[in-house]
Amino acid sequence: MPYVVKRTGFYALVVFIVLFSIFPFYYAILTSLKSGTALFQVNYLPVDFSLSNYEGVLSNGVFPTNILNSVIVAVVVVAISLFLAVTAAYALSRINFAGRGLLLLTILAVSMFPQIAVLAGLFEMVRWAGVYNTLFSLIFAYMIFTLPFTVWVLTTFMRDLPIEIEEAAIVDGASPFTIVMRVFLPLMWPALVTTGLLAFIAAWNEFLFALTFVSNNSTRTVPVAIALLSGASEQEIPWGTIMAASVIVTVPLIVLVLIFQRKIISGLTAGGVKG
Amino acid sequence: MANLKLAKVKKAYGSVEVLHGIDLDIRAGEFVVFVGPSGCGKSTLLRVIAGLEDITGGTLEIGGRVVNSLTPKQRGIAMVFQSYALYPHMTVYDNMAFGLTLEKGKPKSEIDAKVREAARILQIEPYLDRLPKALSGGQRQRVAIGRAITRDPQVFLFDEPLSNLDAALRVQTRIEIARLHEKMAGTTMIYVTHDQVEAMTLADRIVVLNKGHVEQVGGPMELYNSPDNLFVAKFLGSPSMNILPARIESVGAATRVVPEGGSPVDLPIAAVGTVAGGAGHLGIRPEDLSLTDEANPPFRGTVVLTESLGEVTLVYVDIGRADEPFVAKLPGEVSIPRGSQIGLTARPQSMRLFDEAGQAVRPQVRRAA
Numbered sequence: 001m002p003y004v005v006k007r008t009g010f011y012a013l014v015v016f017i018v019l020f021s022i023f024p025f026y027y028a029i030l031t032s033l034k035s036g037t038a039l040f041q042v043n044y045l046p047v048d049f050s051l052s053n054y055e056g057v058l059s060n061g062v063f064p065t066n067i068l069n070s071v072i073v074a075v076v077v078v079a080i081s082l083f084l085a086v087t088a089a090y091a092l093s094r095i096n097f098a099g100r101g102l103l104l105l106t107i108l109a110v111s112m113f114p115q116i117a118v119l120a121g122l123f124e125m126v127r128w129a130g131v132y133n134t135l136f137s138l139i140f141a142y143m144i145f146t147l148p149f150t151v152w153v154l155t156t157f158m159r160d161l162p163i164e165i166e167e168a169a170i171v172d173g174a175s176p177f178t179i180v181m182r183v184f185l186p187l188m189w190p191a192l193v194t195t196g197l198l199a200f201i202a203a204w205n206e207f208l209f210a211l212t213f214v215s216n217n218s219t220r221t222v223p224v225a226i227a228l229l230s231g232a233s234e235q236e237i238p239w240g241t242i243m244a245a246s247v248i249v250t251v252p253l254i255v256l257v258l259i260f261q262r263k264i265i266s267g268l269t270a271g272g273v274k275g
Numbered sequence: 276m277a278n279l280k281l282a283k284v285k286k287a288y289g290s291v292e293v294l295h296g297i298d299l300d301i302r303a304g305e306f307v308v309f310v311g312p313s314g315c316g317k318s319t320l321l322r323v324i325a326g327l328e329d330i331t332g333g334t335l336e337i338g339g340r341v342v343n344s345l346t347p348k349q350r351g352i353a354m355v356f357q358s359y360a361l362y363p364h365m366t367v368y369d370n371m372a373f374g375l376t377l378e379k380g381k382p383k384s385e386i387d388a389k390v391r392e393a394a395r396i397l398q399i400e401p402y403l404d405r406l407p408k409a410l411s412g413g414q415r416q417r418v419a420i421g422r423a424i425t426r427d428p429q430v431f432l433f434d435e436p437l438s439n440l441d442a443a444l445r446v447q448t449r450i451e452i453a454r455l456h457e458k459m460a461g462t463t464m465i466y467v468t469h470d471q472v473e474a475m476t477l478a479d480r481i482v483v484l485n486k487g488h489v490e491q492v493g494g495p496m497e498l499y500n501s502p503d504n505l506f507v508a509k510f511l512g513s514p515s516m517n518i519l520p521a522r523i524e525s526v527g528a529a530t531r532v533v534p535e536g537g538s539p540v541d542l543p544i545a546a547v548g549t550v551a552g553g554a555g556h557l558g559i560r561p562e563d564l565s566l567t568d569e570a571n572p573p574f575r576g577t578v579v580l581t582e583s584l585g586e587v588t589l590v591y592v593d594i595g596r597a598d599e600p601f602v603a604k605l606p607g608e609v610s611i612p613r614g615s616q617i618g619l620t621a622r623p624q625s626m627r628l629f630d631e632a633g634q635a636v637r638p639q640v641r642r643a644a
């Protein structure tokens with residue numbers, strides 16, 4: 001008897017959690033497919049099916065550009081963060097130098113500052129560097145929160161790679177750069193994919209910096225663009241278009257996760273060393 | 276074709292010195308085995324030679340060139356690790372080719388020929404396309420050896436390459452390594468192990484290390500038959516040599532020694548440098564002892580334990596020395612009930628005498644002045 005109760009309880013909880021996390025997105029899809037006054041009726045099942053909101057948002061002059069901006073920013077941020085993080089992780093995990101622990105803690109400490117605390121200072125830097133109102137400002141600013149965790153995670157991961165494999169590569173005549181690129185990177189796929197995805201999502205979703213450092217409509221990234229979507233009049237909030245835009249910008253994330261989940265294979269180091 | 280010359284080689288980790296000035300000459304093409312108890316610095320010495328650890332004192336020459344500050348690659352060494360250390364994401368073929376692909380301008384066909392040749396020698400051709408995780412331990416170790424072969428090293432280093440294998444495979448791989456050494460006649464090989472059988476069977480010369488010092492260097496039989504000191508005497512041979520504290524009774528053409536727990540023996544040694552009445556140690560290998568019915572045998576005692584190993588029987592005898600049993604290794608199956616009294620004897624020529632400090636006392640060899 002208690003077994004059945006436990007089982008039922010367990011699945012009830014699972015269903016609840018799934019519903020709880022899926023529902024907002026489901027409701028967004030539902031709303032994005034409505035049009036006209038149907039928008040203001042509360043339904044939990046699809047009643048009508050209209051793509052007019054999608055047409056609306058995609059034909060709205062700058063929104064496709066905004067998507068492209070977001071893609072550029074997120075991809076560049078991920079690429080630069082991973083490159084810097086992998087090279088930094090090699091130094092931090094494999095080379096003994098004075099102050100290594102302190103440096104690691106400092107890197108972690110950077111991520112403690114709330115965005116709002118660094119906003120003003122960062123704004124001055126962006127102006128000074130002459131990148132205000134360009135995508136460079138965002139790429140630069142996003143490194144502030146992507147680098148600490150990518151460096152930290154990759155350092156931890158690299159520290160656990162067997163030292164003998166590195167030594168074998170040294171004996172084989174590999175330079176540190178070759179070791180990182182040809183021996184470590186292929187072993188670090190799971191960590192790279194995970195941190196890369198997190199960095200991508202963080203850059204993709206970021207709002208505050210994107211709002212502050214860019215003022216030009218065609219240079220904006222999607223979170224800001226969506227927030228600034230406006231209807232025909234000041235009072236009207238175009239829920240249908242907003243929901244359609246939200247769905248559109250969520251899809252790339254889902255696709256990325258689905259593609260890469262197959263790459264996240266554990267036990268990739270099996271067989272290299274005894275164990 | 277490279278000889279090695281270690282002169283006062285030291286290694287310290289911070290303030291802890293692990294190797295205290297190692298002097299060693301290794302001839303080109305020689306097979307040298309480092310043995311010693313755990314923690315004595317065997318691996319450290321090997322890694323110093325490899326270039327994986329910095330030398331903190333002294334010089335290391337390979338092929339007449341001081342290599343202290345050269346990389347492993349520049350030293351022309353290859354190393355086989357205890358844990359195989361294969362690249363897990365590369366196939367067997369790529370594992371063996373990796374080092375060669377790093378050499379710029381090396382034609383693919385040449386690399387391919389080398390890899391296939393190594394695979395043929397080690398009989399791993401059927402597995403060239405597999406990943407290491409799809410191989411058995413023995414196969415992995417052969418790939419690791421193959422990876423080292425392809426680079427045509429001048430010096431081949433092994434750090435306990437067989438210790439992860441099971442007993443049968445260990446014997447087989449040991450024989451393969453011996454064959455490999457024959458095939459690669461010009462290649463100097465240095466091999467670390469704590470397995471005596473490996474050391475005795477593979478080595479041209481054995482280096483016995485203890486606490487970061489070299490205790491003795493010599494051929495396997497030389498070390499076995501005439502150990503320089505108590506440490507080497509006890510370290511080689513299984514079970515190890517019986518050592519009895521002894522008093523030197525008289526010196527002359529022969530030396531009369533009274534071991535603790537035994538009757539006086541006359542050793543055919545003109546023990547120069549010892550004095551009558553001095554203290555020393557008498558060493559008798561268990562395999563040199565035999566049963567005797569003499570009324571007054573050199574050693575007599577109560578059997579405390581016997582172990583039958585098939586081809587030999589180990590007999591532990593209490594000859595009146597508190598905790599240290601006296602061990603005899605008798606051929607064949609011998610049944611002696613526990614608690615019975617037995618007498619044991621050995622030829623005086625097979626006994627070894629050590630002075631108070633533990634140095635061997637040898638028959639005086641007259642050297643030209």
Ligand SMILES: Nc1ncnc2c1ncn2[C@@H]1O[C@H](COP(=O)(O)OP(=O)(O)OP(=O)(O)O)[C@@H](O)[C@H]1O
Nearest residue numbers: 288291293311312313314315316317318319320469
């Ligand atoms: N990185 C290090 N830092 C400090 N001490 C070390 C380091 N590596 C080794 N040692 C010390 O050096 C000594 C020799 O170690 P080594 O690994 O050479 O022993 P070994 O003879 O190979 O032993 P084993 O048979 O157990 O492998 C040991 O006392 C060890 O504690």
Ligand SMILES: [Mg+2]
Nearest residue numbers: 317318319434
């Ligand atoms: Mg060791």
